[in-house]
Amino acid sequence: MRIINTKVIKENVKEMFLNANVHLSEDIKNALKEADEVSPIGKNILNIINENIDVADKTNTPICQDTGMAVVFLEVGNEVFFEGEFIEDSINEGVREAYEEGYFRKSVVKSPVFDRVNTKDNTPAIIYYKYVKGDKVNIKVMPKGFGSENCGQTKMLNPSDAEQDVVDFVVESVSKAGSKPCPPIVVGVGIGGTMEKSAMMAKEALFLDINYKEKDENLQRMREEILTKINNLGIGPAGLGGRVSAIGVNIMTYPTHIAGLPVSVNIGCHVSRHEERSI
Amino acid sequence: MKRLTLPLKEEDIAGLKAGESVYLTGYIYTARDAAHKRLYNAIKENKSIPIDLSKSVIYYAGPCPNKPGEVIGSCGPTTSMRMDKYTPLLMENGLRVIIGKGERGDIVLDAIKKYKGVYFAAVGGSGALIKNCIKSSEVIAYDDLLSEAIRKMYVEDLPVITAIDSNGKNLYKTEREKYKR
Ligand code: SF4
Numbered sequence: 001m002r003i004i005n006t007k008v009i010k011e012n013v014k015e016m017f018l019n020a021n022v023h024l025s026e027d028i029k030n031a032l033k034e035a036d037e038v039s040p041i042g043k044n045i046l047n048i049i050n051e052n053i054d055v056a057d058k059t060n061t062p063i064c065q066d067t068g069m070a071v072v073f074l075e076v077g078n079e080v081f082f083e084g085e086f087i088e089d090s091i092n093e094g095v096r097e098a099y100e101e102g103y104f105r106k107s108v109v110k111s112p113v114f115d116r117v118n119t120k121d122n123t124p125a126i127i128y129y130k131y132v133k134g135d136k137v138n139i140k141v142m143p144k145g146f147g148s149e150n151c152g153q154t155k156m157l158n159p160s161d162a163e164q165d166v167v168d169f170v171v172e173s174v175s176k177a178g179s180k181p182c183p184p185i186v187v188g189v190g191i192g193g194t195m196e197k198s199a200m201m202a203k204e205a206l207f208l209d210i211n212y213k214e215k216d217e218n219l220q221r222m223r224e225e226i227l228t229k230i231n232n233l234g235i236g237p238a239g240l241g242g243r244v245s246a247i248g249v250n251i252m253t254y255p256t257h258i259a260g261l262p263v264s265v266n267i268g269c270h271v272s273r274h275e276e277r278s279i
Numbered sequence: 280m281k282r283l284t285l286p287l288k289e290e291d292i293a294g295l296k297a298g299e300s301v302y303l304t305g306y307i308y309t310a311r312d313a314a315h316k317r318l319y320n321a322i323k324e325n326k327s328i329p330i331d332l333s334k335s336v337i338y339y340a341g342p343c344p345n346k347p348g349e350v351i352g353s354c355g356p357t358t359s360m361r362m363d364k365y366t367p368l369l370m371e372n373g374l375r376v377i378i379g380k381g382e383r384g385d386i387v388l389d390a391i392k393k394y395k396g397v398y399f400a401a402v403g404g405s406g407a408l409i410k411n412c413i414k415s416s417e418v419i420a421y422d423d424l425l426s427e428a429i430r431k432m433y434v435e436d437l438p439v440i441t442a443i444d445s446n447g448k449n450l451y452k453t454e455r456e457k458y459k460r
Contacts, residue, residue: 039458041298041440041450045402048438052405056353065343065353065406065426103352105343105426116313118425147358147380147403179381179451180358182403234459238402239381240440241454271404 002135003081004279006090009074009137012277013094016141017070018102020273021062024053027209028186028272031247035184035237042242046184049237049270064182064271067104068143070095070125073204077134088127096121107146128200140207140276148185148269151177154199157261166191166263167222171229173265174246179239182269186210186248187230190264193254201252202266207274210248223249237270282436285336287376292397295441297448301399302436307336307378308419311357313427315365322372329420329429333373339380341426342416343406351416351432353406356380359398363387370394378439382451392447399439400450412437 033050037043056063072091076082084090099106099122108123109116132138153173157165170189177185190201214220226249236242247270256262283291285305295301308330310318321328339359343352359379366377367390375396380403383391391398401409412434420429442450 039454041454042458044300048402048405048408052402052408055411056407059407061407061410062343062353063407064404065341065355066357067343067353103344103346105341105352107341107426120425150358178455180360182380232460234455234457236454236458238400239455240400240442240450241456241458243458269404 001081002077002079003083004137006082006084006087008279009087009139010090010094012139012279013072013091013141014098016139016275016277017095017098017143020141020275021067021102021104021143022056022060024063024271024273027211028247028270029053031210032184032270035244035247037237037242037244039236039242041240042237042244045237045240046244062102062104063273064145065105066107066145066147067099068145068273069108070122071142071144071203072125072127073130073140074127075130075132075138077132077136079135080137091127092123092125095123095125136278138276138278140274142206142274145269145271148181148267151181151267152202152265154195154262154264156195157263159259159261162261163222166261167226167229169263170226170265171233174230174267175233177267178235181267182271183235183239184237184244184247184270186250186268186272187226187246188266188268189249189251190266191251191253191261192256193262195262197254198262198264199266201254202264205250205252206266206268206272207276208250210250212250214251219251219253223251285376286334287397289395292375292395292445295397295444297441297444297450297453299441301439301441303399303439304435304437305336305433307338307432307434309338309340309342309430309432311339311341311427312361313424314421314429315362317421319365319368322368331373332369333375335374336376336378337369337374338378338432342430343426351410351413354410354413355406356401356403359383366390370396383443388443388447388449391443391445395445397441397445398443400442401437401439409437
């Protein structure tokens with residue numbers, strides 16, 4: 001058994017949000033820097049985007065003013081015992097302190113339909129727990145902006161035309177999103193499971209390095225096909241035309257029911273922020 | 280590149296062509312979802328509103344708080360489409376110049392043509408860069424809305440692209456069409 005005080009989790013969550021809102025991961029930074037755009041307007045926008053990422057990095061300023069709703073995936077080893085404050089309170093405290101000390105925007109309202117009064121500290125976070133083997137705790141955090149979140153889609157497809165329908169649904173979702181999620185985007189896709197399982201996988205897929213190689217050949221081919229089709233939509237940087245509309249398509253899958261094929265798309269903007277740590 | 284001083288004159292607006300990059304200098308007012316709802320409802324109920332729309336430029340933005348000693352935090356544009364249902368009424372009441380990000384619906388396109396306005400796109404996600412163009416910022420209304428309050432800001436050389444011009448030419452349509460294959 002390994003005893004971990006939840007204060008440690010709080011401190012890590014806090015540091016990770018402070019970091020993620022200011023510094024983008026290397027895979028995304030490089031993809032944006034190396035993007036080969038043909039449209040002159042698109043090129044100009046990519047320059048602005050890259051300069052902004054640089055300025056944020058150097059001046060410790062949030063890359064984007066939408067510092068998002070705080071999403072946390074916590075993978076807890078079965079040999080871990082938490083002592084101290086209740087784990088959920090500690091995570092929320094980490095978020096609270098990060099958003100205060102980082103001078104981040106607080107973007108959470110208490111009641112989704114009525115009043116919509118701001119909670120003023122960007123809590124509560126969205127927290128998913130997973131029980132895993134071992135004595136480690138793996139923390140994944142994502143400040144998720146809603147320009148891109150609002151473009152997410154879920155559909156229960158008919159399994160008879162599996163491959164083509166999945167590709168078409170993902171490409172259509174991105175086409176509809178157009179300029180709204182601040183392209184070039186990263187596309188998270190969850191395939192299989194149940195309705196909500198597919199949506200959670202679509203979100204979790206955004207944590208993957210955009211350059212990962214999928215072992216399953218068919219899936220890898222599908223990733224490439226989707227990416228090509230998206231870049232042929234003409235959306236381009238900021239949606240003002242061009243060939244660089246997406247820089248990555250990340251897919252997660254799970255077994256599903258004989259009668260079903262749930263698919264979800266969760267879009268990450270070019271400021272697709274995330275961080276992962278194992279303690 | 281073209282440099283313009285705000286508020287824009289009629290001939291400035293008429294001279295802008297979709298696709299043209301411009302640097303803007305002068306006062307702008309931030310307003311996003313919640314502030315728009317209040318402005319819209321106030322106009323509908325014949326109540327007074329805190330800004331003179333005919334002399335104002337509206338910027339769809341809700342900034343991060345400023346660090347001590349700084350004017351403001353990150354302050355890029357937010358998705359404009361969510362403001363579509365409010366925009367025609369604001370234009371009917373004098374608004375001509377809007378800065379945001381992303382495409383607009385047909386009702387806004389029609390209003391821009393009808394009232395000879397202009398819609399500029401700032402680059403979404405470039406809040407750290409835009410922050411450096413903002414030289415002053417003061418909350419002038421709806422301070423209970425926090426980041427969504429109406430702020431009067433002085434900007435210097437704010438980089439924008441003319442996305443919909445006064446003739447209704449819509450860059451989001453024409454450019455996407457060009458690169459589609
Ligand atoms: S979609 Fe992303 S980059 Fe665009 S405004 Fe929202 S958080 Fe920022």
